[in-house]
Amino acid sequence: MPHLGHVHLKVRDIDDSVAFYTEVLGLDVTERHGRYAFLSFGDHHHDVALQEVAPDAQGPTDGVGLYHAAFEVADPEALSALHERLSGRGVAVSPVDHGISKALYFDDPSGNGLETYVDTRDDADEEWRGRNRPFEPADAIQ
Structure with a gap:
């Protein structure tokens, strides 16, 4: 495959x-x-x-196309550290708790959508049901 x-x-x-x-x-x-x-x-x-x-190339649009590339991190500590690096660079970040993962959504300097996440399926013991709640990245390590 x-x-x-x-x-x-x-x-x-x-x-x-x-x-x-x-x-x-x-x-x-x-x-x-x-x-x-x-x-x-x-x-x-x-x-x-x-x-x-x-x-001056045209950036991503709201139409059909790639939404984001996602990168998985090993643990909540890595996600929190990444959030600190992004914040230190002044990057706008949307932290989202999906129940099965905790994710950070942000754009690279050219506007390409990115996600970094930690898989929490073992802790959540559930399937994704459309959950999209904000969370505080510093609290992810507790």
Whole structure:
């Protein structure tokens, strides 16, 4: 069976985007060529490919298309630490408790939708039923 190989994102500024993905999400640059950068969590050549487009390129719309790319973190402490890094950069974050996960929704510097989450199915012992409640990320570690 196939598995997801990588996410390819178009960005307005390659340097800002590389800094964001390495400093906030902890990816490492494995290769870089002009307008392209390939970043990895370590197991593959790249998990995220970034392609620089024009600085005034049209951003994501409300129509059909990719809503967000999601990255799972290991535990609530990692989610809380990521929230602190995002807040430190002035990134607007929407924390959402889905019952089966706790998630942070935010945009990268080019407006690409991202989610980071911790799976809480073992703690919740439930199926997702459309739950979308706000939560305080600092409280996720308690």
